[in-house]
Amino acid sequence: EPEVTQTPSHQVTQMGQEVILRCVPISNHLYFYWYRQILGQKVEFLVSFYNNEISEKSEIFDDQFSVERPDGSNFTLKIRSTKLEDSAMYFCASRNRDEWNTGELFFGEGSRLTVL
Amino acid sequence: AQSVAQPEDQVNVAEGNPLTVKCTYSVSGNPYLFWYVQYPNRGLQFLLKYITGDNLVKGSYGFEAEFNKSQTSFHLKKPSALVSDSALYFCAVRDAGTYKYIFGTGTRLKVLA
Numbered sequence: 468e469p470e471v472t473q474t475p476s477h478q479v480t481q482m483g484q485e486v487i488l489r490c491v492p493i494s495n496h497l498y499f500y501w502y503r504q505i506l507g508q509k510v511e512f513l514v515s516f517y518n519n520e521i522s523e524k525s526e527i528f529d530d531q532f533s534v535e536r537p538d539g540s541n542f543t544l545k546i547r548s549t550k551l552e553d554s555a556m557y558f559c560a561s562r563n564r565d566e567w568n569t570g571e572l573f574f575g576e577g578s579r580l581t582v583l
Numbered sequence: 584a585q586s587v588a589q590p591e592d593q594v595n596v597a598e599g600n601p602l603t604v605k606c607t608y609s610v611s612g613n614p615y616l617f618w619y620v621q622y623p624n625r626g627l628q629f630l631l632k633y634i635t636g637d638n639l640v641k642g643s644y645g646f647e648a649e650f651n652k653s654q655t656s657f658h659l660k661k662p663s664a665l666v667s668d669s670a671l672y673f674c675a676v677r678d679a680g681t682y683k684y685i686f687g688t689g690t691r692l693k694v695l696a
Contacts (some may be wrong), residue, residue, distance in 0.1 A: 471626075498682065510627065510673060510686040522682045558626055569615050569634045572675075572684055574626035 469493045473559050473575035481583055483548050488578045490542045490559030499542045500560040500572060501534065503527075510558070516542065549582045556580075585610045585678045589687035596664045597695050604659040604690045606674030613679040616657040618648055621671040621689075630672075633657060644668070664694045 472491045480486050492499050501513040514524045516534055533545045542561075546553055556579050560572040587608045596602045608614055615634055619627040631642025633650045641647045648659045659672060674687040 500684075502686075507671070509688045512683045512685060515682040517682065525683075560627075569632070571617055571629045571632050572627075573629070574619075576626045 471559055471561055471573050471575035473557075473578050475578055476576070477579040477581070479581045479583065480549055482551060486546045486549055486553075486580060488544045488546075488557050488559075488580070490544075490575055491540055492542055492559065492561030493563075493573055494540070496561035496563045496573070498522075498562045498564065498570075499534075499536065500562075501544045502558045502560060502574075503555040504558065504577075505555045507556075513544070513557075546580075549580075551582050554580055554582045585614075585676055585681070585683075585685050587674050587676045587685055587687040589672075589674055589690045591690050592688075593691045593693060595693045595695060598666055599663050602659075602661050602664045602668070602692065602694070604672050604674075604692060606657045606659065606687060607655050608657060608674070608676040609655060610676060610678040611680075615677040615679060616648075616650060617675040617677075617684065618642065618646070618657075618659050619673045619675060619686075621673065627673060630659070664692075666694045666696050668692060669694045 474489045499516040504510045512525050514528045515522045531547045535543050556577045558577045559575045562570040562572050617632045618630040621627050633640050638650045646661050671689045673689050675684045677684045
C-alpha cells in the first residue's frame with residue numbers, strides 16, 4: 468500500500484540552526500500539507516501546497532518557515548532559525564484530487580524535532 | 584472560520600461495551616468531516632469521513648460515525664470496544680471552500696479489560 472515517508476525520524480538541533488524536514492508524498496497525490504503536534508497533543512495546521520505554490524498557511528507559518536517541492540517527488544519544510552518552541556513532531560500529509568475534491572489526508576509517521 | 588471541538592480529554596470504557604467519542608464542529612459552508620486514530624509514536628490513520636448523503640457512515644475496524652447537522656456534531660461510535668482500540672482519536676473538519684483540515688484537540692480512549 469502506498470505511503471507517505473518522512474525523514475529524518477528524529478533530529479536534534481541547536482537553537483538558531485536551520486533544519487530541513489523531508490517528505491515523499493504518495494506518488495499520484497496533488498495536495499501536500501505540513502502539520503505539527505506538540506507533546507502528543509493538538510495537531511496544528513501549518514501549510515498546504517498545491518500546484519507548486521502555497522494554497523493556505525496558518526499564523527504559525529511565519530517568515531522562518533518555508534516549503535518547497537524541488538524535484539516533483541520530495542516535499543520539504545525548512546525552518547531557518549529554530550527556536551526552543553519549534554520542538555514538536557512534524558507530520559507531512561498528502562491527498563489526491565478525487566471527483567468531488569473531498570479526499571482524506573494520508574499522514575507520514577512524523578519527524579520529531581528537538582531544539583536545544 | 585472553521586473549528587472543531589472534542590469536549591472530552593479522555594473516555595474510559597469497558598471491553599465489550601459500546602463507545603462514543605464526541606465531536607462538534609463549526610464551518611461557514613458545507614462541512615467535510617473526518618475521524619483519525621493515532622497510536623503512540625505513530626502518524627494519524629484515517630478511519631472514516633462524511634461528505635454528503637447518509638448521516639451514518641461506516642469506517643475501518645468497526646467504527647462508525649453519525650452526522651447531525653442540527654447539532655453540528657459528528658460523534659464516533661463502536662458497538663463493542665476492544666482493548667486494542669485504546670488510542671488517541673482526532674476529529675477533523677474541512678470547509679468545502681478551503682484547503683486546510685482543522686483537527687480537534689484529541690480524545691484519549693482507554694478500553695479496560
